[in-house]
Amino acid sequence: MTAELVFQNTAERSRELAQDIVSAAHLTGDFVLSSGGRSSYYFDKYLFETKPTILRRLASALAERIPASVDRLAGPELGAVALVTAVSLETGLPFVIVRKASKGYGTSRFIEGELHRGERVLIIEDIISTGSEALKAAAQVERAGGDITGILAVIDRGHGGAENISAAGYRLEALYDRSGLPTPDHERSNR
Numbered sequence: 001m002t003a004e005l006v007f008q009n010t011a012e013r014s015r016e017l018a019q020d021i022v023s024a025a026h027l028t029g030d031f032v033l034s035s036g037g038r039s040s041y042y043f044d045k046y047l048f049e050t051k052p053t054i055l056r057r058l059a060s061a062l063a064e065r066i067p068a069s070v071d072r073l074a075g076p077e078l079g080a081v082a083l084v085t086a087v088s089l090e091t092g093l094p095f096v097i098v099r100k101a102s103k104g105y106g107t108s109r110f111i112e113g114e115l116h117r118g119e120r121v122l123i124i125e126d127i128i129s130t131g132s133e134a135l136k137a138a139a140q141v142e143r144a145g146g147d148i149t150g151i152l153a154v155i156d157r158g159h160g161g162a163e164n165i166s167a168a169g170y171r172l173e174a175l176y177d178r179s180g181l182p183t184p185d186h187e188r189s190n191r
Contacts, residue, residue, distance in 0.1 A: 014175075021054060022184050025044045029041075033159075034133060049083060055082060059089065060090055062152055063090040065152055066087075066122060070122045072094050075137075076097075076100070076125065081097055094114065095113060097111070098112075110140045121141050121149065125137075128151075132164070134172075135165065151172045152172075155174060
């Protein structure tokens with residue numbers, strides 16, 4: 001197989017995955033985002049993360065972008081847990097789950113799973129808006145002794161998240177940004 005054919009196959013798989021994500025999870029209406037902002041569209045991550053045919057391809061696409069230097073993955077609860085689990089299974093890299101708040105019983109940890117001081121950790125995220133949730137997760141991992149290598153997301157909505165993450169000293173990479181996703185069928189037919 002030639003390099004050009006491999007590139008075409010990869011590009012086509014990426015387009016098909018993007019279309020499937022949009023078809024499964026793009027909603028229109030009036031939505032409040034986790035940042036508190038309002039939006040006329042919303043990507044319901046649970047509508048694509050709970051579909052095995054999409055989740056499997058997402059795990060593969062994300063795994064291709066993980067630097068060789070990464071020791072461990074981290075996924076913020078609840079949205080990124082399915083993603084980080086799937087990527088861990090795809091790569092063999094261990095992972096931790098980052099809680100939004102420590103539970104009031106048992107170990108009362110913010111980080112669930114094994115994390116060793118100095119490990120290079122990549123945050124896996126679903127959708128980035130302002131980046132605040134990813135930054136909170138990164139701060140928790142660092143408090144627990146991990147070194148953040150970056151944040152890898154499925155979608156960057158383009159609402160300042162990349163800039164906020166960069167200003168905090170981290171690198172963001174997303175499989176898709178909002179402008180690069182296909183127009184949803186229900187919007188295409190309304191034109």
